[in-house]
Amino acid sequence: MALTPKLGGIAVAMANRNYRIYTIGAIPSLMGTWVQRMAVGWLAWELTGSGAWLGLIAFADLAPAVLSAPIAGAFADRVDRLKAVRLVQYMSLLQAATLATLTLSNVMTIELLFMLALIQGIVQGIHQPFRHALLGTIVTRAEMTAAIGINSTIWNSSRLIGPAISAVVILQLGVGATFLINALSYIPMLVGLYLITAEQRPTTSKSLSQIPAEILEGIRYVTRHQFIGAVMFMLLMFSFFGRATQELLPGFTGAVFNVGADGLALLTGAAGLGSLFSGVWLSRRGTLSGLSDIMILMVSLVAATQLAFVSTDIFWVSVAVFVGWGFVLNGSGIICQSLVQATVPDTIRGRVVSLYGMLWLGTPALGAFAMGVAADYLGFRIPVAIGAVVILVTFAWSLTRRRRLRESIDAVAKEAT
Numbered sequence: 061m062a063l064t065p066k067l068g069g070i071a072v073a074m075a076n077r078n079y080r081i082y083t084i085g086a087i088p089s090l091m092g093t094w095v096q097r098m099a100v101g102w103l104a105w106e107l108t109g110s111g112a113w114l115g116l117i118a119f120a121d122l123a124p125a126v127l128s129a130p131i132a133g134a135f136a137d138r139v140d141r142l143k144a145v146r147l148v149q150y151m152s153l154l155q156a157a158t159l160a161t162l163t164l165s166n167v168m169t170i171e172l173l174f175m176l177a178l179i180q181g182i183v184q185g186i187h188q189p190f191r192h193a194l195l196g197t198i199v200t201r202a203e204m205t206a207a208i209g210i211n212s213t214i215w216n217s218s219r220l221i222g223p224a225i226s227a228v229v230i231l232q233l234g235v236g237a238t239f240l241i242n243a244l245s246y247i248p249m250l251v252g253l254y255l256i257t258a259e260q261r262p263t264t265s266k267s268l269s270q271i272p273a274e275i276l277e278g279i280r281y282v283t284r285h286q287f288i289g290a291v292m293f294m295l296l297m298f299s300f301f302g303r304a305t306q307e308l309l310p311g312f313t314g315a316v317f318n319v320g321a322d323g324l325a326l327l328t329g330a331a332g333l334g335s336l337f338s339g340v341w342l343s344r345r346g347t348l349s350g351l352s353d354i355m356i357l358m359v360s361l362v363a364a365t366q367l368a369f370v371s372t373d374i375f376w377v378s379v380a381v382f383v384g385w386g387f388v389l390n391g392s393g394i395i396c397q398s399l400v401q402a403t404v405p406d407t408i409r410g411r412v413v414s415l416y417g418m419l420w421l422g423t424p425a426l427g428a429f430a431m432g433v434a435a436d437y438l439g440f441r442i443p444v445a446i447g448a449v450v451i452l453v454t455f456a457w458s459l460t461r462r463r464r465l466r467e468s469i470d471a472v473a474k475e476a477t
Contacts, residue, residue, distance in 0.1 A: 070343050073206040078198040078256045083210060085252025089149075090215050092245025094222025096156060097121075098328055099230060099238035100177060102321050103163070105310040106235075107170045111440065115432020118307035119425040120177035121184075126422035128185030133414020134274040136193040137407065142258045145194055148187040149250050155180045156243035163236035181425075188421060189414035196401050196409050197258050205351070205398040209343025212394045217336050227325035278411025281404075287468040288400055288412070290461050291352075294359055295396045295419045297454040301447030302362045302389055303420075304427030305369070306331060311432070311440050317375045330379045334386030342394050348402055352465035355395040356458045361388040363451035370441040370448075393420060399469060 074080050104117040136144070159176050162168045199207045229238045283289050306328075313323040365385035372378050397416060404412045431443040458465075 070206055070210060073199065073203045073210055073343070076199055076203060076207075078258060079195075079203070079207055081252045081255050082194075082198065083214065085249040086211070087214055087218070087248075088245045089249035090218040091222050091225070092156070092242035094218045094328075094332075095226045095229070095238050095245075096159070096242035098223040098226040098324060099235050100159075100173065101307070101310040102226075102230065102324060103168070103235050104170065104173060105314055107168075107173070109314070111308070111311045111315070111432045111435035113170060113432075114308060114311050115429040115435075117174060117177050118304075118428035118432070120174050121181045121425065124178065124181035124185045124422075126185075126418050126426075128182050129189055129414040129418040129422070130275045130278070130411070131271065132186040133189035133193075133278060133411040133417075134271050136189045136410025136414065137274070138410075141190050141194040141197055141410070142253065142256060144190045145187065146250065146253045148183060148190065149246050149253065151183045152180065152187070153243055153246040153250075155183060156239055156246070160236055160239035160243055163239055164234075184421065185417070188417035189410050192397070192401070192413040192417065193410040194258060196406060196413070198256070201402055204401050205345070205348055205394075206343045208394055208398050208401065209339050209341075209345075211339075212390060213336055213339030213343060215335070215339070217332070221329075221332075223325040223328040223332070227321045230321050275411065278408060278415060281408055282412060282415055285403075287465060288403055290458070290465060291355070291396050291399050292415065292419060294355065294454060294458055295393070295416065296423055298359055298362050298389065298392055298451055299419050300423040300427040301450045302366060303393075303424040304431055304447065305366060305385075305444050307424060307428035308431055308435065308440055308444070311435060312378075316373075316440055317378065319375060323375065326379055327382055330382040331386030331389075334383040334388075335390030337383075338387045338391035339394060342391060342398075348398065348469055350466075350469075351395045351399060352469045353462065355392055355399075356455065356462055356465075358388040358392045358395070359451060359458060360455040362392060363448040363455065366444060366448035366451070370445045396420075403468075 074083070100117060100121070101114065104113055107113075155176060162172060162176075195207060195211070196204075225241075226238050229241065281288075282292055309327050310324055313319050313327060317323060362385065365381055365388060368381045369378055369385060372381065397413075397420075400412060400416055401409075427447070431440075431447065434443040
């Protein structure tokens with residue numbers, strides 16, 4: 061009891077047995093994910109030296125969520141979410157093992173890397189709505205912001221530590237070993253998923269022919285909901301024009317700052333460190349009240365830090381700026397998911413959070429591809445700077461809806477207490 065005031069919402073969420081097991085199991089899995097993600101980007105750069113290929117690999121990794129996530133979201137409201145998450149973990153393990161085998165056998169090509177990134181992108185697009193819907197199943201509304209903040213803290217701790225591990229492994233053992241590490245990291249997560257019990261009441265059995273109509277129902281719900289619609293629009297803008305910057309870091313390290321894999325690890329880790337701080341802060345804060353105002357402020361700071369990043373030629377200054385960029389970008393994403401999860405009814409949760417995932421995962425892929433192609437002609441700085449300007453326009457738009465958003469979330473916060 062004495063720890064609760066210090067830990068705030070963290071202690072409340074971690075007291076939930078199912079959530080605690082899920083979280084502990086996720087730690088090694090997420091660590092392995094970031095070990096592999098940095099290695100894939102670095103391998104793509106080593107194989108081609110092309111910004112366009114970097115964008116294509118990021119596109120393959122993230123864009124399939126645009127198609128697979130809405131379909132998976134409809135099924136997340138129909139079937140057992142826990143069993144589906146287990147299945148997806150097995151699929152991810154198989155993809156990582158294949159990646160390791162081909163790389164260690166010295167037969168990897170950029171085309172094979174693209175195909176495996178595409179497969180993982182499809183799997184992650186399926187995983188995302190089930191994972192987020194499962195979270196809404198095992199935690200209460202009052203625990204939601206803290207739970208999402210904790211998940212983000214673990215994700216970004218992995219984002220901080222994983223690239224450092226990846227850089228060491230690449231230098232000492234080669235890229236293939238990083239993929240093997242990721243394959244093994246899925247085992248503790250699978251063990252945890254078999255220990256969880258989750259109560260869910262899926263919708264009554266329906267024909268598969270109704271899936272398109274159910275997806276459209278989710279889209280209509282979002283677009284017609286004044287609060288969720290506005291939050292999702294902001295997510296779209298800072299994901300496409302902001303989060304895509306992360307996917308171009310291999311090019312920045314090689315072409316702009318002239319540093320190697322260790323430099324890429326530092327930049328990726330800097331963003332992870334900033335994201336870690338925002339995750340800890342928001343999970344300790346643990347309340348929905350006031351989040352809409354914080355999100356609007358953070359959107360403006362995403363643009364400001366992005367402009368600062370492309371304005372410097374000094375690598376260590378860029379690392380420091382990227383800490384701030386990671387803080388505000390990740391904080392915006394946490395708040396957006398918290399607001400959506402707290403507002404949406406469980407009967408349509410899978411479809412709505414699948415749209416969140418489509419925007420959070422899919423639009424950065426489109427942005428990275430567009431910016432990567434532009435970078436081959438304009439350099440890496442100008443496309444990222446243009447993205448920052450668009451985010452500033454989004455911030456100005458959000459100010460016109462500030463009062464309405466605040467009133468909506470305050471009403472939801474009162475219901476949760």
